[in-house]
Amino acid sequence: TLVNGSACIARAQSDSIVLTGADRRPQMSLNGEWHAIPDQYGTGIYDFHNHERKDGWFLNQHFKPGGPPMDYDFATAPTLKVPGDWNTQRPELFWYEGPMWYEKDFHYDLKPGTKIFLRIGAANYKSIFWINGKKVCEHEGGFTAFACDITAALKPDTNFIVAMVDNTRRDDGVPTAQTDWFNYGGLTREVSLITVPGAFIDQYDLHLSRDSKDTIEGWVHVEGGQGGDKVSVSIGETGAKTEATLKADGVADIEMKAPGLKLWSPESPKLYPVAIKAGSDSVNELMGFRTIEVKGTEILLNGKPIFLRGVSIHAEAPYRTGRAWSEKDAETLLGWAKQLGCNFARLAHYPHDENMLRAADKLGILIWSENPVYWAVEFDNLAVYDKARRQLDEEINTSRDHASIILWSMANETPVNDARTKFISSLATEARKLDPTRLITAALLVRTQGTTKIVDDPLGQYLDVIGTNEYTGWYEGDLSTIDKTTWQIAYDKPQIMSEFGGGAKAGKHTPANSFFTEEYQAELYKHQFGMLSKIPQLRGMSPWCLMDFRSPRRMLSGIQDDFNRKGLVSDQGVKKQAFAVLQKAYLSKAVGKA
Ligand code: GCB
Numbered sequence: 001t002l003v004n005g006s007a008c009i010a011r012a013q014s015d016s017i018v019l020t021g022a023d024r025r026p027q028m029s030l031n032g033e034w035h036a037i038p039d040q041y042g043t044g045i046y047d048f049h050n051h052e053r054k055d056g057w058f059l060n061q062h063f064k065p066g067g068p069p070m071d072y073d074f075a076t077a078p079t080l081k082v083p084g085d086w087n088t089q090r091p092e093l094f095w096y097e098g099p100m101w102y103e104k105d106f107h108y109d110l111k112p113g114t115k116i117f118l119r120i121g122a123a124n125y126k127s128i129f130w131i132n133g134k135k136v137c138e139h140e141g142g143f144t145a146f147a148c149d150i151t152a153a154l155k156p157d158t159n160f161i162v163a164m165v166d167n168t169r170r171d172d173g174v175p176t177a178q179t180d181w182f183n184y185g186g187l188t189r190e191v192s193l194i195t196v197p198g199a200f201i202d203q204y205d206l207h208l209s210r211d212s213k214d215t216i217e218g219w220v221h222v223e224g225g226q227g228g229d230k231v232s233v234s235i236g237e238t239g240a241k242t243e244a245t246l247k248a249d250g251v252a253d254i255e256m257k258a259p260g261l262k263l264w265s266p267e268s269p270k271l272y273p274v275a276i277k278a279g280s281d282s283v284n285e286l287m288g289f290r291t292i293e294v295k296g297t298e299i300l301l302n303g304k305p306i307f308l309r310g311v312s313i314h315a316e317a318p319y320r321t322g323r324a325w326s327e328k329d330a331e332t333l334l335g336w337a338k339q340l341g342c343n344f345a346r347l348a349h350y351p352h353d354e355n356m357l358r359a360a361d362k363l364g365i366l367i368w369s370e371n372p373v374y375w376a377v378e379f380d381n382l383a384v385y386d387k388a389r390r391q392l393d394e395e396i397n398t399s400r401d402h403a404s405i406i407l408w409s410m411a412n413e414t415p416v417n418d419a420r421t422k423f424i425s426s427l428a429t430e431a432r433k434l435d436p437t438r439l440i441t442a443a444l445l446v447r448t449q450g451t452t453k454i455v456d457d458p459l460g461q462y463l464d465v466i467g468t469n470e471y472t473g474w475y476e477g478d479l480s481t482i483d484k485t486t487w488q489i490a491y492d493k494p495q496i497m498s499e500f501g502g503g504a505k506a507g508k509h510t511p512a513n514s515f516f517t518e519e520y521q522a523e524l525y526k527h528q529f530g531m532l533s534k535i536p537q538l539r540g541m542s543p544w545c546l547m548d549f550r551s552p553r554r555m556l557s558g559i560q561d562d563f564n565r566k567g568l569v570s571d572q573g574v575k576k577q578a579f580a581v582l583q584k585a586y587l588s589k590a591v592g593k594a
Contacts, residue, residue, distance in 0.1 A: 005219020121189025264288025288403030307592030308540025310344030341586030
């Protein structure tokens with residue numbers, strides 16, 4: 001069954017576009033030091049009667065000795081590193097939530113006939129960008145990449161960029177004002193300039209056909225392309241090559257024979273260089289090919305049942321704390337997952353950066369990627385739906401080139417009511433339309449009746465895989481409660497225990513076997529394995545979680561110190577006893593069948 005590429009194109013935010021595999025393109029990095037000024041009162045945009053200023057800080061004016069008074073000058077302001085959250089860079093910004101201004105000068109030589117995009121890996125939460133004083137785009141959503149066309153605003157040679165990034169938590173945001181993670185603000189992922197020809201490849205999808213193991217299918221969209229133009233796709237290593245023709249909407253559907261293809265899997269994460277060409281534009285990809293399906297209560301990878309031995313991971317930087325973004329961060333986090341014996345990771349609770357996805361492709365770790373619809377967002381607010389839908393579009397279309405991603409998760413622990421079920425099932429419909437090749441899931445809350453856990457959330461009917469979170473032995477009861485717990489699941493579908501766990505402060509051993517000791521956490525895992533092994537349709541697990549992470553909800557002094565301590569590893573990389581317990585279970589395959 002061929003995917004209809006025309007239905008899969010992301011509807012981006014009004015003035016930005018979505019680029020698939022942007023990190024595969026040559027680009028000029030704007031990483032480094034940017035001048036930065038916090039602006040708690042919004043002075044850079046609003047005057048003293050709260051009217052929008054024409055001479056806002058985006059003009060980047062300078063204070064000259066002897067000249068008129070000024071209230072800012074980027075040139076003499078201190079700098080912040082980009083990428084990077086501001087909270088962990090200056091002590092006085094640790095708890096700061098509000099607008100932050102950034103400025104950077106750069107040189108650029110325009111080439112005739114090209115377009116230049118400013119590509120932002122992520123800016124938390126709302127952001128506005130100006131080039132040489134001219135506004136180029138606005139964006140909402142702190143964890144997805146977007147690109148703005150800055151061609152018309154650029155000058156030859158010397159230019160400046162100003163960004164305003166505002167991490168104010170909002171009731172009508174996605175996520176909302178309540179989360180169990182730290183609201184790191186700033187230009188938290190890489191920023192760069194990408195040059196493309198007038199007609200260029202913006203989005204594409206290439207995947208193994210479910211029907212034939214030697215056929216790659218999908219589509220390529222050429223922005224600015226004309227019906228009749230040609231697109232080619234080739235895999236040099238196998239000699240596979242095809243040429244396709246753009247339809248009037250700029251989409252070319254692809255079907256390519258690729259005999260002898262080695263399929264991507266955790267045991268053998270084979271990646272192929274893939275060249276995609278359209279006119280004078282090209283993208284050099286590195287891709288794996290595999291299928292993922294559900295059959296009854298089985299999850300099939302390349303047609304074979306698989307059990308997902310996973311762990312949940314936040315984008316928290318190991319050792320230094322702060323928002324993770326680098327290749328090194330990704331290799332440390334996924335390196336620990338590998339040591340545990342994982343073939344799977346749940347990247348909670350928002351889309352992670354592309355270094356993480358590249359590392360997962362390379363290391364052979366299957367990925368659950370999550371839209372930040374977390375807890376109680378405003379489900380009856382259409383504008384909020386639109387924010388969630390756009391972030392989902394961006395998530396899918398920026399990262400669909402990664403073989404590691406097998407699950408799109410719509411939401412986490414949302415309250416059960418009609419408005420919410422409509423909201424999330426609509427997101428699921430959207431995700432299926434954009435990407436019919438992967439599985440749809442969500443982490444559900446479960447009901448407790450005595451010692452029975454009941455999974456009958458109506459949202460389940462819209463999912464391919466049922467994710468469930470439970471904290472027996474931590475928020476509910478003790479270790480003996482876990483042993484007595486049985487499960488009743490209304491859906492004949494695969495289940496992933498997407499969270500379970502308990503807190504422990506690394507190095508805490510007393511009072512013996514009490515909450516927050518390493519021993520209690522380790523025992524909790526052992527009891528959980530016993531309970532989990534009794535669920536016939538369990539097909540995976542991602543205990544909560546790999547590493548301690550900052551959360552302003554966790555203020556218990558001497559133990560939490562504003563960290564959620566449910567990590568198997570401390571934020572400083574110290575492994576707790578439960579790490580070895582999970583490792584033993586995974587490596588010996590004591591949990592999970594396949
Ligand atoms: C949950 C949430 C997760 C929290 C965790 C906890 O159920 O999904 O974001 O951090 O519990 O530690 O309470």
